[in-house]
Amino acid sequence: MSVICVIGTGYVGLVTGTCLADLGNTVTCVDIVQEKIDRLKQGILPIYEPGLEEMVERNVQADRLHFTTNYQEGLKDSEFIFIAVNTPTGNTQGGADMRFVESAARSIAENLDHYAIVINKSTVPVGSGDVVSRVIQNNLKSPQASFSVVSNPEFLREGAALLDFQNPDRIVLGSTEPEAAHKVARLYLQLRAPFVITDLYTAEMIKYASNAFLATKISFINEIAQICERLGADVKQVAVGMGYDKRIGHAFLDAGLGYGGSCFPKDVRALAHMADEAGLHPQMLRAVMDINHDQRRLVVSKLTNMLGSLRGTTIGILGLAFKPNTDDMREAPAVDIIHWVTSQGASVRVYDPIATETGREALRHENVNMDAVTFCKNPYEVAEQADALVVVTEWNEFKALNMQKISAVMERPVLIDGRNIYDPAEMKRYGFYYRGMGRATNPAPSVLSSEDTTSLDEEEAIQETLIGRES
Numbered sequence: 001m002s003v004i005c006v007i008g009t010g011y012v013g014l015v016t017g018t019c020l021a022d023l024g025n026t027v028t029c030v031d032i033v034q035e036k037i038d039r040l041k042q043g044i045l046p047i048y049e050p051g052l053e054e055m056v057e058r059n060v061q062a063d064r065l066h067f068t069t070n071y072q073e074g075l076k077d078s079e080f081i082f083i084a085v086n087t088p089t090g091n092t093q094g095g096a097d098m099r100f101v102e103s104a105a106r107s108i109a110e111n112l113d114h115y116a117i118v119i120n121k122s123t124v125p126v127g128s129g130d131v132v133s134r135v136i137q138n139n140l141k142s143p144q145a146s147f148s149v150v151s152n153p154e155f156l157r158e159g160a161a162l163l164d165f166q167n168p169d170r171i172v173l174g175s176t177e178p179e180a181a182h183k184v185a186r187l188y189l190q191l192r193a194p195f196v197i198t199d200l201y202t203a204e205m206i207k208y209a210s211n212a213f214l215a216t217k218i219s220f221i222n223e224i225a226q227i228c229e230r231l232g233a234d235v236k237q238v239a240v241g242m243g244y245d246k247r248i249g250h251a252f253l254d255a256g257l258g259y260g261g262s263c264f265p266k267d268v269r270a271l272a273h274m275a276d277e278a279g280l281h282p283q284m285l286r287a288v289m290d291i292n293h294d295q296r297r298l299v300v301s302k303l304t305n306m307l308g309s310l311r312g313t314t315i316g317i318l319g320l321a322f323k324p325n326t327d328d329m330r331e332a333p334a335v336d337i338i339h340w341v342t343s344q345g346a347s348v349r350v351y352d353p354i355a356t357e358t359g360r361e362a363l364r365h366e367n368v369n370m371d372a373v374t375f376c377k378n379p380y381e382v383a384e385q386a387d388a389l390v391v392v393t394e395w396n397e398f399k400a401l402n403m404q405k406i407s408a409v410m411e412r413p414v415l416i417d418g419r420n421i422y423d424p425a426e427m428k429r430y431g432f433y434y435r436g437m438g439r440a441t442n443p444a445p446s447v448l449s450s451e452d453t454t455s456l457d458e459e460e461a462i463q464e465t466l467i468g469r470e471s
């Protein structure tokens with residue numbers, strides 16, 4: 001078993017440190033934020049992740065997992081040092097901000113007094129392994145200190161982080177020193193995953209290419225969704241039909257409000273920026289980002305299409321987090337949607353099972369008019385007197401609601417299902433004017449014969465009038 005230091009106690013740092021401790025290693029997690037470390041020592045986690053709290057507690061009690069703000073303490077006797085700090089978008093062109101990685105590398109150099117392998121788990125631009133090497137080399141203090149650098153990108157998903165860490169599809173290790181990469185591989189042997197061992201640059205690129213490909217799949221299906229909606233097809237069934245082809249697969253074909261979160265948006269931007277800087281023209285990545293942005297706007301146009309002006313209306317919002325099973329609000333579609341509808345004079349009633357505090361903070365941070373936002377205790381309260389209800393996050397709780405009850409308490413039973421979680425026919429039976437994302441409710445007159453147009457049912461006809469309040 002090994003002695004390990006993990007720098008950063010965000011999602012990746014905390015999950016990596018805790019899972020490595022759970023595999024029997026001795027792990028110390030270092031963070032520069034004193035309050036975070038104080039709270040972690042009391043068993044209070046900075047993030048919501050199913051199962052993580054129990055795992056942290058178990059490993060702290062077994063004396064395998066420790067927290068500190070002191071690099072010297074964290075690095076003591078460590079054979080492996082994981083860098084897992086944030087790499088947010090850093091400039092207006094979308095490039096990654098490397099300040100946190102560089103600062104961590106400097107602190108490692110200043111406190112290292114023996115040989116250790118420095119492993120970069122943060123998602124970093126191609127070539128960053130060299131930067132880390134250079135920063136450490138230029139700042140070493142102890143003559144006994146030496147190091148190797150290995151890139152080991154992380155592929156876990158928030159909300160399923162423990163499962164993903166413990167059952168990885170592959171483990172990517174890149175280094176100019178294959179012996180160092182092999183030593184890191186030994187840490188993961190128990191996980192029985194395939195290893196891909198490459199040079200540093202290639203490992204760094206595998207991470208960006210993987211995230212960009214998944215984001216591309218999402219934007220692809222969202223573009224297909226828009227076409228489906230216009231032509232009268234149902235994108236959910238289209239995705240099922242496509243997914244059975246093993247070359248395509250079912251995963252990441254859920255059309256909806258597009259991707260958010262701490263990684264896809266920033267990583268697609270950063271990859272496009274790398275390509276720009278290299279004199280290339282990343283057309284596909286640009287299209288992926290454009291389509292993703294449009295999906296959020298579609299909600300507002302669906303609302304105005306059905307309600308007319310939003311001024312004075314009340315819009316219910318189900319879900320704030322960028323996806324279920326997390327309280328993470330980074331680049332969450334809910335923030336943009338709430339911002340846009342409140343700017344047009346609507347007030348909103350919102351509910352999320354977990355992301356209440358993080359949601360409030362994110363809305364404030366984006367200068368949303370908080371007087372127009374009411375936080376509710378449950379979805380039924382959200383629906384009361386609402387002119388429309390928008391599903392933004394597909395929490396299981398929302399799939400199990402009594403929709404008849406919801407429809408009955410609304411001022412106007414307009415339902416925008418931003419994640420396609422409900423059955424359109426069922427919702428219609430409950431009295432909703434239902435709109436999904438890419439689900440045959442708005443056929444284009446241009447492709448319908450006049451005969452077809454007259455056969456549009458009541459719900460579709462509503463598209464052309466506007467849904468009025470019941471007096």
Ligand SMILES: NC(=O)C1=CN([C@@H]2O[C@H](COP(=O)(O)OP(=O)(O)OC[C@H]3O[C@@H](n4cnc5c(N)ncnc54)[C@H](O)[C@@H]3O)[C@@H](O)[C@H]2O)C=CC1
Nearest residue numbers: 008009010011012031032085086087100103104122123154
């Ligand atoms: N969130 C996710 O699901 C995934 C994230 N990643 C990548 O992992 C990296 C970390 O992401 P998150 O964990 O989400 O970030 P985060 O923002 O949740 O956490 C980063 C942590 O690093 C700490 N930190 C910053 N500078 C430091 C320093 N010099 N010394 C010690 N601690 C420092 C911060 O205080 C914070 O606690 C990013 O590059 C991200 O792209 C990769 C896979 C999944």
Ligand SMILES: O=C(O)[C@H]1O[C@H](OP(=O)(O)OP(=O)(O)OC[C@H]2O[C@@H](n3ccc(=O)[nH]c3=O)[C@H](O)[C@@H]2O)[C@H](O)[C@@H](O)[C@@H]1O
Nearest residue numbers: 154155156157158218252253254258259260261263322323
């Ligand atoms: O680099 C990262 O940080 C991580 O980014 C994603 O993980 P995460 O952002 O936690 O969540 P995902 O489940 O991938 O969802 C990302 C976004 O795409 C959206 N999405 C996902 C799938 C889909 O079919 N449709 C869709 O709109 C989700 O709603 C969410 O907003 C990747 O899945 C991880 O492999 C990667 O490690």
